[in-house]
Amino acid sequence: MRQVILDTETTGIDPKDGHRLVEIGAVEMVNRRFTGRTYHQYINPERHIDAEVVAIHGIDNAKIANEPVFAKIADEFWAFIEGAELVIHNAPFDVGFIDHELGMLNKQRSGLSLGPVREHCGVLDTLTMARKMHPGQRNSLDALCKRYDIDNGHRVLHGALLDAEILADVYLAMTGGQTALTLDAASASEQQQTDTSSEGLSIQRLTLTPGQLSVVRPTEQEQAAHEAKCEAHQLTWFEDASNDA
Incomplete structure (x- = not known):
């Protein structure tokens, strides 16, 4: 375009x-x-x-x-x-x-x-x-x-x-904050370049091929703990909203 x-x-x-x-x-x-x-x-x-x-x-x-x-x-x-x-x-x-x-x-x-x-x-x-x-x-x-x-x-x-x-x-x-991004082989070398931020920290861009990232799912105990924390945050937000009203 x-x-x-x-x-x-x-x-x-x-x-x-x-x-x-x-x-x-x-x-x-x-x-x-x-x-x-x-x-x-x-x-x-x-x-x-x-x-x-x-x-x-x-x-x-x-x-x-x-x-x-x-x-x-x-x-x-x-x-x-x-x-x-x-x-x-x-x-x-x-x-x-x-x-x-x-x-x-x-x-x-x-x-x-x-x-x-x-x-x-x-x-x-x-x-x-x-x-x-x-x-x-x-x-x-x-x-x-x-x-x-x-x-x-x-x-x-x-x-x-x-x-x-x-x-x-x-x-x-x-409209998104980014120019168009490409993840093909032509841009792979650009993604592997190391940038240096204003604080002097190095950021390494890695190129990953499909299958290299593994998906680790939570255990039943971890999932239960997560849901309990979310429920507690929701209750706190509701109380704060009621006070603001």
């Missing part, structure tokens, strides 16, 4: 008010593994960027004065995302701006048109996902980084590629 984790920066909130894209950043994953392919582009929006927006992402008109307009980068960008599932935090915002840019471009040129995004890509909104998983809580990207213990200390200002990279880590944590 090919996924593209994507983020944009803009001149304002609503493209209907004439606001435009100023930056696109994207990271590619295939089967939950980073491929190393990224897309990053600053864009000249052909309009003034308000000071209050510059304070958020740090991109002013001087910084993007010599960058290409969207029409110049549209085909390369489209080739990067077409056919992928896009993973975006607050997807309607970013998709709305991309579709607006594509719509204006299609009116300017004849031939093959690009977009709309949802007709050529899947879209997964991590903000919607987070609200379902954590109802009633803050679900901004910064809040999710704190919740899932993801380091975002280097995120002083918003930046499309940086935010896409952080969102990729957040998405993996929200």
Whole structure:
């Protein structure tokens, strides 16, 4: 499965008010593994960027004065995302701006048109996902980084590629916390490597073939002791719950 984790920066909130894209950043994953392919582009929006927006992402008109307009980068960008599932935090915002840019471009040129995004890509909104998983809580990207213990200390200002990279880590944590694991012969050598933790402890990964692990079942005495302990814990939990109520 090919996924593209994507983020944009803009001149304002609503493209209907004439606001435009100023930056696109994207990271590619295939089967939950980073491929190393990224897309990053600053864009000249052909309009003034308000000071209050510059304070958020740090991109002013001087910084993007010599960058290409969207029409110049549209085909390369489209080739990067077409056919992928896009993973975006607050997807309607970013998709709305991309579709607006594509719509204006299609009116300017004849031939093959690009977009709309949802007709050529899947879209997964991590903000919607987070609200379902954590109802009633803050679900901004910064809040999710704190919740899932993801380091975002280097995120002083918003930046499309940086935010896409952080969102990729957040998405993996929200959906299992691991990239795809393989236990075939090709990965056996990696599993046998020795890692050293920050405390200096060595952890040896072992590769076991089927049949090497034996199953030891408890004796009747051990099983009875286990059930008695569980029953005692259950009684204690019930008493505590009654007191809390």
